[in-house]
Structures are given as structure tokens and as C-alpha cells.
Amino acid sequence: MDRLAVRLLSTACLLSILAIGLFTLVALPQEASAQQGLDLESDTLTQSVLIHPPIDVPGRRTYLNTREHTYRPQLRLVDQLARDFTVMKVGRDGIGRAYKPGTAGKDNEDWYGWRQDVLAPFEGRVVRVARPDSTNEPGAVNRDGKTGLIVFEDEREGITAAYAHVREIEVEPGDTVARGDVVGKVGNNGTSRAPHVHVGAWTGAPDLLGEKTGAEPLQIQVDLYAEERPGDDAASR
Numbered sequence: 001m002d003r004l005a006v007r008l009l010s011t012a013c014l015l016s017i018l019a020i021g022l023f024t025l026v027a028l029p030q031e032a033s034a035q036q037g038l039d040l041e042s043d044t045l046t047q048s049v050l051i052h053p054p055i056d057v058p059g060r061r062t063y064l065n066t067r068e069h070t071y072r073p074q075l076r077l078v079d080q081l082a083r084d085f086t087v088m089k090v091g092r093d094g095i096g097r098a099y100k101p102g103t104a105g106k107d108n109e110d111w112y113g114w115r116q117d118v119l120a121p122f123e124g125r126v127v128r129v130a131r132p133d134s135t136n137e138p139g140a141v142n143r144d145g146k147t148g149l150i151v152f153e154d155e156r157e158g159i160t161a162a163y164a165h166v167r168e169i170e171v172e173p174g175d176t177v178a179r180g181d182v183v184g185k186v187g188n189n190g191t192s193r194a195p196h197v198h199v200g201a202w203t204g205a206p207d208l209l210g211e212k213t214g215a216e217p218l219q220i221q222v223d224l225y226a227e228e229r230p231g232d233d234a235a236s237r
Helices: 003-027 232-236
Strands: 048-051 062-068 083-090 117-119 124-130 149-154 159-164 182-186 197-203 219-222
Touching (some): 048 197, 062 219, 197 219
Parallel strands (some): 048 219
Antiparallel strands (some): 062 083, 083 197, 159 197
């Protein structure tokens, strides 16, 4: 066998080994890993709550933007794996913005989410309400201000969800709500720098709101088909 044939055979063998290795990486199931600080058995990547979109975005070219908090066990349950929701609008340049172009978002009224309807996460009961006592200017935090808060409980599933930074709250403790019911308006109060709604959820009782342990925080998944579903929750009340 000449040198060229040997070289071609060696190259073919190497390519075969690489192909087998690539197939193994793609085709074989990979071992799951937990988020930092969480055990795999209780990792909330597999434990979540499906909620109705918490803000109504009826305007053309508007959409709901969300950011998940990094898991930190030193935070309260309402913050450990929470999500912040804001309203964005796509401009003529194709870029999504949280506030009107040319305003720099200096006033709350510049933000597309400001005073939009806030919607209940699921069918359940309102167990706690705290109304804000002030409104922040964008970019500033009033740590002494009272946060607008609504806490919901789904007793059947043993799940609690809390909304923060809400204003013009329309519900009271003891009220029952269906998913998508209007419960208030988007505000900017407490430890907030801009109009948005902070949503936290956990398995356990509502009185664990300020605790760091005692329940599992849940990842929040948004039901993107909520508007297309029939109003079965309302009909069942």
C-alpha cells in the first residue's frame, strides 16, 4: 500500500471517529444539571407554575418582555426566582423599547407599561393586599415607600403567587379571581426603578412571603395561549 493510500485511510478513520463522537453528543441523552445552589431533585427547572400574562398589552406592535431573577437562597421566597415584566413596543426601526423614543424614559408616562391593566395569574383567592403610599420617578428607588402588593393563592394546587409594584388595586383580601381578571394597574413604587410588575411564586402558604426557606420557589412560565383559551375559569365560579 503506497503512502497516499495509507494517508487517505488514516484520514477516513479519523473522520469516522469524529462522526461517532458527534453523534454521541447529539443523539444520547445528556445528564441534567441543577441551577447553582439547588439540588437536582428540587431544581425549579422542572417545578414551575403556568400563569396568565400579568400585564395586558393590547396596543399594536407591543409585547410583554420578561427577565428572570437569578436564584439566590439569601433572598426572600418572593424574590428567589421571580420575574419582572415590562411592556415593550417595536418602533419603525424594528427596535423594541420600553419607553417612547426621544423621552429617555424620564417620566412614568413615557413608559408603555405605565398604568396598563394588571391581570390575575390563575383561578384562586386574593389573600393579601398592600396599597402603595408613593410613586417613584424612573431611575430612583424609594426604599422607605410602601410597595403595591397583591398575593394570590391557589388552594387546590398549594401555590402562592405575589405581584409587586402594582397601583390602583381593584381587589380585596377574600376576593376570588379567574385568570386574566383585571386586579390593578402597572405602577412604579417601593424598590422599583421603572414601571413594571414583579411576580414571585412558591409552593406553600401565603404567609411565607417574607421567608427565605420553608417552601420551594417556582419558575414562572407564561401561558402564551391564554388569550385564545375559553373562559372556563370564569364559568366555573
